Amino acid sequence: MEKYLYLGVNAFAISFPLLRSFESKIQFAKKWGALFPAILITAAFFLIWDHWFTVMGVWEFNPRYILGIYFFDLPLEEWLFFITVPFACVFIYEVLNYFFPKDPLKDLGKPFVYVMVPFLIGLGLMHLDKWYTSVNFFIGAIALVLHFLAFNDKYLGKFLFAYLVHLIPFLLCNGVLTGGLTEEPVVIYNNSENLGIRIWTVPVEDTIYSMTLLLMNISFFEKFRSQRTIQTVKS
Numbered sequence: 001m002e003k004y005l006y007l008g009v010n011a012f013a014i015s016f017p018l019l020r021s022f023e024s025k026i027q028f029a030k031k032w033g034a035l036f037p038a039i040l041i042t043a044a045f046f047l048i049w050d051h052w053f054t055v056m057g058v059w060e061f062n063p064r065y066i067l068g069i070y071f072f073d074l075p076l077e078e079w080l081f082f083i084t085v086p087f088a089c090v091f092i093y094e095v096l097n098y099f100f101p102k103d104p105l106k107d108l109g110k111p112f113v114y115v116m117v118p119f120l121i122g123l124g125l126m127h128l129d130k131w132y133t134s135v136n137f138f139i140g141a142i143a144l145v146l147h148f149l150a151f152n153d154k155y156l157g158k159f160l161f162a163y164l165v166h167l168i169p170f171l172l173c174n175g176v177l178t179g180g181l182t183e184e185p186v187v188i189y190n191n192s193e194n195l196g197i198r199i200w201t202v203p204v205e206d207t208i209y210s211m212t213l214l215l216m217n218i219s220f221f222e223k224f225r226s227q228r229t230i231q232t233v234k235s
Contacts, residue, residue, distance in 0.1 A: 005065040006077035006186050009173050014084035017091035026098050028091055031221075034228055035090055038220030043082035046213060049139075050074060050082075058131050058193045065186040086217040088169070093162035093218055100161065109156025113148050117141045120208065132194045132205050140208045147219050159218050163211055170210050174202045 021028040053059055054073050061075050069076040124137035148156070178201040179185030189203055197204040 002064055003067055005182070006061075006075070006177065007067060007080070009176055009186075010077060010080045010084040013088045013169070013173055017088045021091070026091075026094055028094055031094065031225065034221050034224035035087070037224050038090075038217050039083055039086045041220050042086060042213065042216040043079075045216070046082050047072075047074065047079065049135075050078060053131065056131065058190055060188045060190075062184055062186050062188055064184060065182070082213075085173070086213060089162065089166050089214045090217055090221055092166050092169075093158065093214075093221075096161050096165060097158055103157045103161075105161045106153065106157035108160055109153040110148075112156065112160055113144050113153075117144050120144075127195065130193050130195065132189070132203070136205050136209050136212075140212045143212045143215050143219075147215055150219065151222070155218060155222055159215060162218070163214055166210070166214060167207070170207075171200060171202055174206055174210075175200045178202050 017028070020026065021032075051072055051074055054061075061078065066075040066077050071079060120137040120141040124134045124141070127133040127137075147159075175181070177186040178189070178198075180201040185201070194203050194205050199207070
């Protein structure tokens with residue numbers, strides 16, 4: 001049964017959001033027309049990045065905990081990860097928007113960008129010898145800048161709220177994948193390519209990786225949703 005572990009993490013991540021997608025309050029299923037294009041575009045970017053780092057040896061996947069089905073050097077479970085996790089994260093985003101419509105962290109949106117962008121760029125420049133650290137931090141900074149240029153601070157507070165809340169299930173799922181509950185990790189990181197700082201068993205860089213993944217999905221999701229709204233009004 002060990003070979004189903006990564007598949008099980010994917011199933012765990014998406015199960016509750018999928019089951020609750022059809023309830024009457026959030027009505028998440030009605031937003032899938034904007035959600036799935038956002039997921040697919042973001043997944044394409046991350047899978048290219050993922051393949052690059054896998055081939056380079058920045059990380060690898062433990063055959064003990066996966067089915068052994070590969071596409072372009074990546075296991076099936078890794079492909080599913082970029083569907084199930086964004087689906088769950090945007091669900092969290094929408095649930096928070098429903099229960100906190102006034103955007104309680106709106107005033108923190110701009111300061112977050114102003115602080116995080118130079119912070120990430122600075123750390124990236126300081127650790128150019130570490131592929132995961134430098135590339136991850138640079139991409140995170142670019143994603144924040146592009147989002148800010150596209151939307152200003154319209155969604156930043158909502159994104160930040162969702163990001164902070166998502167860290168709880170994120171650390172749980174990534175903790176499982178990085179060996180927090182098993183003899184060996186599912187995803188094996190080359191520690192010479194990261195800072196070696198762990199939260200539980202999760203490399204600290206993963207918090208920025210997940211930030212970028214969530215931000216890109218929310219950016220495209222809101223873009224496609226606004227376009228659908230405009231089309232509905234015109235029709």
